[in-house]
Amino acid sequence: MSESKNDLMDKLVSLCKRRGFIFQSSEIYGGINGFWDYGPLGVELKRNIKAAWWEDVVRRRDDIVGLDASIIMNPRVWEASGHVGGFSDPMVDCTECKARFRADRAFTVLAAAGETEIVSGGAEAETEAVAREVVAAGASSKIRRRIEQKADEITWTIFRSDQTPEGKTAMCPTCRGSLTPPRLFNLMFETHVGAMQDSTSVAYLRPETAQGIFADYKNVLDSSRLKVPFGIAQIGKAFRNEINPRNYTFRSREFEQMEIEFFCHPSEADTWYEHWRDARFQWYIDHGLTSSKLRLRDHEKDELAHYAAACADVEYEFPFGLSELEGIANRTDYDLSRHQEYSGKDLTYFDDETKERFIPYVIEPSGGVDRATLAFLCEAYTEDEAPDDKGQMKTRVVMKLHPRFAPIKVAVFPLVKKEGMPEVARGIYEQVRDAGLAAFYDEKGAVGRRYRRQDEAGTPFCVTVDGQTLEDQTVTIRDRDTLDQTRIKADEVLTFVREKLG
């Protein structure tokens, strides 16, 4: 089972490179871990996904406006957001068995009676007391009895691995091997602003687009005449120095987010949270991700980040496992409060009608563009059977992308490269192209071959000019998924396709 799943991923990666959807970044230099490029077809696909999102959450609503904030911001932003301080947990590794632990959870426990060591060991635990119990419980029955009977005479030395006393070595909870000193993993990319590189010039590539929205919240409010409830939407790059990029483009170090921060009255936060959670889930279904592979998972209370009152993940069953596409969170007034505190600027909202002043709550639907793109690609990859020119059934690879996302909407062919067919086909192609639909013209080789090429590109419609066209100005239009061919007037191609695209 897992073999065939990896198989699917391999085939998809291969197709994406072969057809120009996705390339490894700087491949000619051996690539670079965690960075990817979108080729000619891929960039169209990704742009279409972003455009559809923007259309649906900004253009077709009057309560959400857009924003394009800078990637590098005043570093104080990341102090306020908590990314500089509590950005990561120090970790320790066992030099023997290579296990890794959070430094504040790995305890070393030593028990001695006078000079004699009675028991020692490591334990993964939340508190000293628990660690002591774990180590004691692991000792032999004889020693356990001695600990109970002579409790007064025993000295316990217990320390966390990130608070190891001078001259002591922290012990691995699993194998009692020695642990490395705690190491900090800061996932933010650092850079310097200005030519002088000193500590005062340090800045960060944003690890999320959200903070740009919070920092501009007051500007948007003052310039747009919007009233709560309203939202600000943004699509943009973000950067995280992931320890271990994995799974193709799923976890990249440079990636793109599409986020909304929706500001509302605290009393309405729950309602808006549910609205956005359900709306965002439905959006993926509407664009072709089958509901059986999608899951909406509400976070348990103990799973919530400290600033969130509620959170749900939209998850998709990728070939490599169930993974998050988008998170919808009720972030309360945490972010605006923090920025108010750190900036010293008043970020409260005054409601003219109720005469009430408050810091709005924020509902955040935050999606990964690259993750969505990958999910749509995985979902689209299909192998089915189609007859060849001798009627033999052959495997056909077809990308069943949602027409709204397809990089090419219409391909136009002359059935054969003679008898004036190319000229007619070329005319139809130019008409469709100039009307703003992504179109493609091809006259090379057998027509079946051209159809199959478009199948791999995910093109929903192929228009073919044949002998009959020259007599009655009709063409055939072939459906990617059903292979059905319909004969329509040549000058109705544009109308036909637009109607089908919705």
Next chain:
RNA sequence: GCGGGCGUAGCUCAAUGGCUAGAGCGUCAGCCUUCCAAGCUGAAUGUUAGGGGUUCGAGUCCCCUCGCCCGCUCCA
């Protein structure tokens, strides 16, 4: 970050330490073709991931680096 596997043409893969590194598909040029890739002819394309070493001789053996996959770990 750890362990394992892998890296040969655009893609999928061959090649006992030994001749000029091959095949299929794809691509390109042309022919043929009146509807679903495998008809014909011809062509281009490789620092065998990169670097170093062993050897008379390395795609093949050794070391380092980079990248990909799997498992652990991690994922505000």
